[in-house]
Amino acid sequence: MSDMASAGSNSSLDMSAGTTAGTNATPWQRAATGANLLSPEGTLGVTIFEEMTTLALSTGAINLGQGFPDEDGPAEIKAAAQSAIAAGANQYAPGKGVPALREAIASHQQRFYGLNPDPDTEVLVTTGATEAIAATLLAFIQPGDEVLTFEPFYDSYGAIIGMAGAKHVTAPLLAPDFLPDLAMLESSFSTRTRVVLLNNPHNPTGAVFPESVLSMIVELAAKYGAIIVSDEVYEHLTFGVPHLPITSLPGAAERTITISSAGKTFSFTGWKIGWLSGPAHLVAAVRTVKQFLTYSSGTPFQSAIAVGLGLPDEFYTGIADQLRRKRDILAQGLRAAGFGVYNPSGTYFINVDTAPLGIRDSVDLARRLPGLVGVAAIPVPVFCHPEGAERTRSLLRFAFCKKTGVLQEAAERLATLKDRL
Structure with missing residues (x-):
């Protein structure tokens, strides 16, 4: 989905928008509400991806938030x-x-x-x-x-x-x-x-x-x-x-x-x-x-x-093998940071629990992380309705579809998190 421009200080991290924009809402308002972009007061925010990308750019952080590769395919x-x-x-x-x-x-x-x-x-x-x-x-x-x-x-x-x-x-x-x-x-x-x-x-x-x-x-x-x-x-x-x-x-x-x-x-x-x-x-x-x-x-x-x-089977097995190695590089840094790490069975995303660090609010940590260690991530609660947001409140998502050197640098930065908190 395309990023939307901010109409005020409210952002997509505000979980109070709920799941409905009301019976008189226009289609765009219903769309924005469905994506957690519209507050009950009608203030339009930006997507979480835009907010985290802006933070990464302003702090020089490695952006492991938005899930796109940083190198071309075949x-x-x-x-x-x-x-x-x-x-x-x-x-x-x-x-x-x-x-x-x-x-x-x-x-x-x-x-x-x-x-x-x-x-x-x-x-x-x-x-x-x-x-x-x-x-x-x-x-x-x-x-x-x-x-x-x-x-x-x-x-x-x-x-x-x-x-x-x-x-x-x-x-x-x-x-x-x-x-x-x-x-x-x-x-x-x-x-x-x-x-x-x-x-x-x-x-x-x-x-x-x-x-x-x-x-x-x-x-x-x-x-x-x-x-x-x-x-x-x-x-x-x-x-x-x-x-x-x-x-x-x-x-x-x-x-x-x-x-x-x-x-x-x-x-x-x-x-x-x-x-x-x-x-x-x-x-x-x-x-x-x-x-x-x-x-x-x-x-x-x-x-x-x-x-x-029509590429041969070796291509398809190769991309999975390469991503598995990248997953393991980032997972090592995340464990060193003190997170509880959930190893994924697929995709190029890895989720962590911030609770072992004594942090229950992943939204707050996501906003602080670029400044703390120079790495950006996405808080999982933004992908949920209010009840689900509470259930996933301490979860963060990192993307590992990046160059190996970038992930190694990110892992090293993340390993310093416990000392910086």
Whole structure:
């Protein structure tokens, strides 16, 4: 989601905005409230990412807050984009995506998961995964519906749910493994549950959902007639555990939209090339909305990502192995700092508990950390509704998708924290 400019001293760290902007709120107010950007008084704040980035810049801190890589992906993918531009692929792509990329997406799903979506009717290219999520939710939800997500949740989920006027219901992910309690998950469903929005591997916790949890989601979605929307952008970034697409489970395929993107896998987040796949009638509904959002985008980049999806298996195992090493470098510094460290099974985020340092307020520490040790992080409570914010009050998220030298320097700085507090 794009950062929003501040309209006053209030910021997105204010958890008092709650989960509703009121019955007379405009769509932008509902979106801002859903993303924890609007106070009860109507003051608009900035995203947590903008606040932490500003702090990092003003203090010279290493920014491990916002999750984007600090180096480019494979040279052959960049070369393919340059060649496509030179060859004239600079006008509108077909609304559902260039054929080569749709075919590459279908081949990717078959190669890694044994799935066989039809590239003509069951695959849609989008302007990043964020648009895929937005177009899908806007296609299927309306006021009075409920959308179930897991908490903590990526901020764009709350924004789009709010914009659509639906109710955002959450099922908590519980430390230390950040998986849901199955009884609590079941109680989160109701006859008004229209969509279950799953993020697996999960941002911000780094959890990878096992088959037992995914099977329960499918069972409950079928029981209540809900659509499953599965955000799987970190699918290739798992450590020692395989990624299991929920659509591959019995009873899931006919009700599931699966979303992914090039940004996380190939480290080209600025290209904004995403995609989704699912049953033809669901994809057609999403395409109807998507064509009036961006219609199409990134024509030469689409061709280049088609090349990337055909890279050998060694590339995919290599990016996961490299990230695991980076995770371990940062984890060592975080432990030396005195944090309780939750090692992630996937993504490029690692969460810590500030409580062992005697600090219960991660929001306050996030604001102080750049000045204390020269490292910026994101407090997990901003990804929650008020009850969840209290439950995660002492958690911080750090991104380790940075150069090894940067992470080594950050680890050394963090190791001094106990002496500086």
